[in-house]
Amino acid sequence: MRSVHNNLQTNSAKIFLLCLMLGLISGCATTKSSSGSPEATNKADPYENFNRKVYGFNDSVDGYVAKPIADAYKTITPDFMETGVSNFFNNLKNINVVLNDVLQAKFEQSGRDTGRFIMNSTLGLGGLFDIAKTVGLEQNDEDFEQTLAVWGVPQGSYLVLPLLGPITTRGVPGAVFDAAANPATYIGVPIQVISLINTRANAEGALQFIDEASLDPYVFTRESFLQWRTHLATDGKTDASSDLDNIDAELLSDDQSIDKKANTNTNTASGIKEPLSSNTNIATPKNTPTTVPSNTNKLQILPPDTSNVENKSTGDTIKNVGAVKNKTTNPVKK
Numbered sequence: 001m002r003s004v005h006n007n008l009q010t011n012s013a014k015i016f017l018l019c020l021m022l023g024l025i026s027g028c029a030t031t032k033s034s035s036g037s038p039e040a041t042n043k044a045d046p047y048e049n050f051n052r053k054v055y056g057f058n059d060s061v062d063g064y065v066a067k068p069i070a071d072a073y074k075t076i077t078p079d080f081m082e083t084g085v086s087n088f089f090n091n092l093k094n095i096n097v098v099l100n101d102v103l104q105a106k107f108e109q110s111g112r113d114t115g116r117f118i119m120n121s122t123l124g125l126g127g128l129f130d131i132a133k134t135v136g137l138e139q140n141d142e143d144f145e146q147t148l149a150v151w152g153v154p155q156g157s158y159l160v161l162p163l164l165g166p167i168t169t170r171g172v173p174g175a176v177f178d179a180a181a182n183p184a185t186y187i188g189v190p191i192q193v194i195s196l197i198n199t200r201a202n203a204e205g206a207l208q209f210i211d212e213a214s215l216d217p218y219v220f221t222r223e224s225f226l227q228w229r230t231h232l233a234t235d236g237k238t239d240a241s242s243d244l245d246n247i248d249a250e251l252l253s254d255d256q257s258i259d260k261k262a263n264t265n266t267n268t269a270s271g272i273k274e275p276l277s278s279n280t281n282i283a284t285p286k287n288t289p290t291t292v293p294s295n296t297n298k299l300q301i302l303p304p305d306t307s308n309v310e311n312k313s314t315g316d317t318i319k320n321v322g323a324v325k326n327k328t329t330n331p332v333k334k
Contacts, residue, residue: 044158044226051160055218058165070201084128086202089195090139091120091127092183099181100142104150113140141232144181145174149233158222166225
């Protein structure tokens with residue numbers, strides 16, 4: 001009985017340490033939130049007041065504990081060893097990826113991810129080397145929260161948990177399932193600690209960007225997290241076509257309103273109440289020459305050709321819409 005009690009205490013200590021380190025990694029949303037910043041209401045974040053306080057606590061823990069450890073790890077660890085450690089834990093994660101591929105009925109992707117895991121586990125020396133990437137088998141990111149999204153479970157509210165960081169109500173059972181299915185959970189506390197420290201070290205660049213670029217780090221972190229989870233749940237399929245259609249409709253309506261306003265102003269200035277039709281003939285004096293020598297200082301009088309005007313206007317409109325589409329679909333590379 002005493003040995004069983006000691007084992008329970010040891011396992012409880014391991015679980016607590018794992019949760020602590022996981023919180024330092026997941027909760028490192030960086031930067032201190034300004035206490036005087038206004039807290040705008042957000043449908044996805046009904047508990048913003050509570051979340052901001054927890055966010056500040058997690059940020060303090062990250063600044064005093066996780067960041068110094070991660071900085072020391074990056075200082076003493078060679079780059080090739082950091083890459084090998086990252087590859088090793090990514091390879092273990094592929095077991096989760098394959099399982100969720102099947103649950104989401106992505107059977108073709110499941111076959112590729114299985115081949116990736118087998119190749120890296122054998123030829124890649126247990127996953128230290130990403131051999132599969134050299135043959136075109138890229139790393140996919142699937143987890144149980146995405147599976148719940150595919151099954152129709154709503155995202156729920158945004159939460160910031162103490163030491164555990166940002167998550168959604170849908171992500172809570174997903175995180176429990178993913179931890180249970182990941183072999184890294186069962187291979188010992190030292191290996192788990194290395195995994196968490198390596199994850200925090202790899203996130204340094206993104207966290208520093210939030211510190212430097214965002215006016216309100218809490219809002220920046222929340223929106224980035226929610227958009228990232230939506231991107232994963234939909235496999236990156238956004239309704240870009242409808243957005244372009246809306247842009248086209250707005251541009252066309254703006255062009256039509258501008259043309260209508262211009263015609264109204266012109267007719268009002270000339271005293272004409274109605275626009276001239278395409279069949280209206282403009283009388284010209286008999287002695288007026290039909291051709292005028294080319295001279296930039298003289299006005300050339302030509303008969304009205306409404307078809308050319310309409311074609312030119314339509315062509316310009318299509319050209320403008322096409323230019324907007326190109327700018328929308330081809331963002332500038334930073």
